[in-house]
Amino acid sequence: xxxxxxxxxxxxxxxxxxxxxxxxxxxxxxxxxxxxxxxxxxxxxxxxxxxxxxxxxxxxxxxxxxxxxxxxxxxxxxxxxxxxxxxxxxxxxxxxxxxxxxxxxxxxxxxxxxxxxxxxxxxxxxxxxxxxxxxxxxxxxxxxxxxxxxxxxxxxxxxxxxxxxxxxxxxxxxxxxxxxxxxxxxxxxxxxxxxxxxxxxxxxxxxxxxxxxxxxxxxxxxxxxxxxxxxxxxxxxxxxxxxxxxxxxxxxxxxxxxxxxxxxxxxxxxxxxxxxxxxxxxxxxxxxxxxxxxxxxxxxxxxxxxxxxxxxxxxxxxxxxxxxxxxxxxxxxxxxxxxxxxxxxxxxxxx
Ligand SMILES: *Cc1c(COP(=O)(O)O)cnc(C)c1O
Numbered sequence: 001x002x003x004x005x006x007x008x009x010x011x012x013x014x015x016x017x018x019x020x021x022x023x024x025x026x027x028x029x030x031x032x033x034x035x036x037x038x039x040x041x042x043x044x045x046x047x048x049x050x051x052x053x054x055x056x057x058x059x060x061x062x063x064x065x066x067x068x069x070x071x072x073x074x075x076x077x078x079x080x081x082x083x084x085x086x087x088x089x090x091x092x093x094x095x096x097x098x099x100x101x102x103x104x105x106x107x108x109x110x111x112x113x114x115x116x117x118x119x120x121x122x123x124x125x126x127x128x129x130x131x132x133x134x135x136x137x138x139x140x141x142x143x144x145x146x147x148x149x150x151x152x153x154x155x156x157x158x159x160x161x162x163x164x165x166x167x168x169x170x171x172x173x174x175x176x177x178x179x180x181x182x183x184x185x186x187x188x189x190x191x192x193x194x195x196x197x198x199x200x201x202x203x204x205x206x207x208x209x210x211x212x213x214x215x216x217x218x219x220x221x222x223x224x225x226x227x228x229x230x231x232x233x234x235x236x237x238x239x240x241x242x243x244x245x246x247x248x249x250x251x252x253x254x255x256x257x258x259x260x261x262x263x264x265x266x267x268x269x270x271x272x273x274x275x276x277x278x279x280x281x282x283x284x285x286x287x288x289x290x291x292x293x294x295x296x297x298x299x300x301x302x303x304x305x306x307x308x309x310x311x312x313x314x315x316x317x318x319x320x321x322x323x324x325x326x327x328x329x330x331x332x333x334x335x336x337x338x339x340x341x342x343x344x345x346x347x348x349x350x351x
């Protein structure tokens with residue numbers, strides 16, 4: 001008998017396309033004009049796996065990463081230390097100081113309190129300006145040049161609230177941000193997220209901070225032709241079942257067969273982030289053949305219609321339709337929720 005622990009093959013996984021990720025970053029970097037594109041890799045790189053994503057983007061030339069908190073900065077420190085800039089967007093609490101003081105990552109200073117906390121350390125930081133989103137950041141009217149004397153400020157940033165829309169808020173935020181830059185002595189300026197990059201060169205400054213679009217999200221029509229899908233969930237058929245006319249399927253019988261046909265049962269469900277909004281509306285596929293989700297999505301199981309693919313059997317794999325734009329309209333979830341919600345039970349397989 002061997003001592004090796006037997007492997008347990010997954011019944012559902014996410015195929016992740018390295019080339020598409022890198023191509024998306026390159027396309028966004030190019031679209032950023034004279035500015036360089038960084039990468040928002042918070043929330044485990046929007047759920048895809050931060051270490052793999054950072055490694056691949058660094059190899060492509062990305063040198064600026066944005067995480068939400070110090071835990072996330074620590075995750076990638078072995079990759080980025082001395083090689084890339086890491087900014088901690090949620091700032092620095094008193095309780096973060098023991099770690100932050102010995103970390104090569106920089107806090108994004110979000111308030112005058114945080115500024116007072118960080119200034120005595122003499123270490124580098126970034127500054128967030130509130131240009132109208134009213135989430136984090138220092139208000140422009142509270143900025144004074146002598147706040148920053150002797151400080152090593154790398155990036156002066158602000159964040160767009162509605163860059164996916166064409167309303168007046170974008171220009172208003174741009175004005176507020178520009179006014180703040182008159183006072184703020186930073187090495188580099190940065191305003192645009194993914195959608196902001198598509199708003200044009202006025203919004204680019206020195207550095208852009210795409211997140212969603214790196215991972216396949218398309219929030220504006222200008223991005224449609226340049227962004228490729230990165231994450232493709234796939235699931236194994238663990239049972240094939242024949243329904244007769246009148247048979248009910250799944251919780252609360254949300255599908256009732258009108259005629260006899262086969263269904264495939266997949267080992268994936270809302271616990272994997274494939275939420276109940278896909279009930280009777282999601283789609284799987286085998287090659288070009290569409291296999292609609294029937295009935296309600298359960299915690300660990302989904303049923304798909306096999307009428308158009310009668311050759312499929314237990315053990316075969318099918319692809320989940322997860323183009324973020326399409327999946328968003330099927331489920332009513334935002335593209336951000338769809339990508340960050342993919343569960344840990346799904347094996348991540350980079351190709
Ligand atoms: C999340 C985030 C980004 C990236 O936004 P996307 O819309 O995903 O491109 C950029 N900047 C800040 C401050 C963020 O919080």
